[in-house]
Amino acid sequence: QSALTQPASVSGSPGQSITISCTGTSSDVGGYNYVSWYQQHPGKAPKLMIYDVSNRPSGVSNRFSGSKSGNTASLTISGLQAEDEADYYCSSYRSSNTYVFGTGTKVTVL
Amino acid sequence: QVQLVQSGAEVKKPGASVKVSCKAYGYTFTSYYMHWVRQAPGQGLEWMGIINPSDGSTSYAQKFQGRLIMTRDTSTSTFYMELSSLRSEDTAVYYCARATTTTTAFDFWGQGTMLTVSS
Numbered sequence: 001q002s003a004l005t006q007p008a009s010v011s012g013s014p015g016q017s018i019t020i021s022c023t024g025t026s027s028d029v030g031g032y033n034y035v036s037w038y039q040q041h042p043g044k045a046p047k048l049m050i051y052d053v054s055n056r057p058s059g060v061s062n063r064f065s066g067s068k069s070g071n072t073a074s075l076t077i078s079g080l081q082a083e084d085e086a087d088y089y090c091s092s093y094r095s096s097n098t099y100v101f102g103t104g105t106k107v108t109v110l
Numbered sequence: 111q112v113q114l115v116q117s118g119a120e121v122k123k124p125g126a127s128v129k130v131s132c133k134a135y136g137y138t139f140t141s142y143y144m145h146w147v148r149q150a151p152g153q154g155l156e157w158m159g160i161i162n163p164s165d166g167s168t169s170y171a172q173k174f175q176g177r178l179i180m181t182r183d184t185s186t187s188t189f190y191m192e193l194s195s196l197r198s199e200d201t202a203v204y205y206c207a208r209a210t211t212t213t214t215a216f217d218f219w220g221q222g223t224m225l226t227v228s229s
């Protein structure tokens with residue numbers, strides 16, 4: 001069972017916007033509106049940033065937004081800040097009550 | 111507030127088994143499914159399985175079928191993850207992660223339990 005595909009790294013300057021893609025198949029990302037995104041700082045547990053494609057949990061900045069088109073989901077971070085530098089993972093439901101994570105993307109703030 | 115407190119680090123020999131606990135605080139235990147996720151050193155997140163705390167039903171990633179057992183104890187609000195036939199590739203941080211009400215995301219995470227498998 002292969003992981004969802006994410007770019008290994010994305011970078012941007014403070015204040016800019018960046019987008020991270022998450023590509024799967026019609027059996028996961030494309031088949032369900034159950035994509036979520038997680039931020040992970042070094043040595044810390046992941047933190048939920050977006051769920052069900054585009055919903056933000058309480059307390060998460062509105063600079064984070066999610067979307068989906070076909071088999072590819074995207075996370076956009078607008079107004080990039082130094083504290084956004086972290087690893088980001090997508091996740092999707094994949095039928096029969098199983099789930100899959102993306103390969104992970106390292107975001108660097110230049 | 112919601113808290114998931116996991117058991118401490120473990121060191122095991124190849125072929126052994128490990129049982130990691132995750133005690134839940136601050137919410138109704140039986141109302142939220144629990145996932146288990148692991149992360150090998152320097153690697154990405156890997157979903158392992160999910161358990162329904164109401165009836166104990168489980169669903170596991172195919173990769174772990176046959177050597178992974180997830181259980182729960184409703185009297186102590188504790189979840190357990192037992193992995194057997196350990197090999198060096200199982201060296202990782204293991205997380206419990208509470209499912210959202212729709213079960214489709216992971217909204218609260220434990221602090222992680224480091225498992226080292228080494229002879």
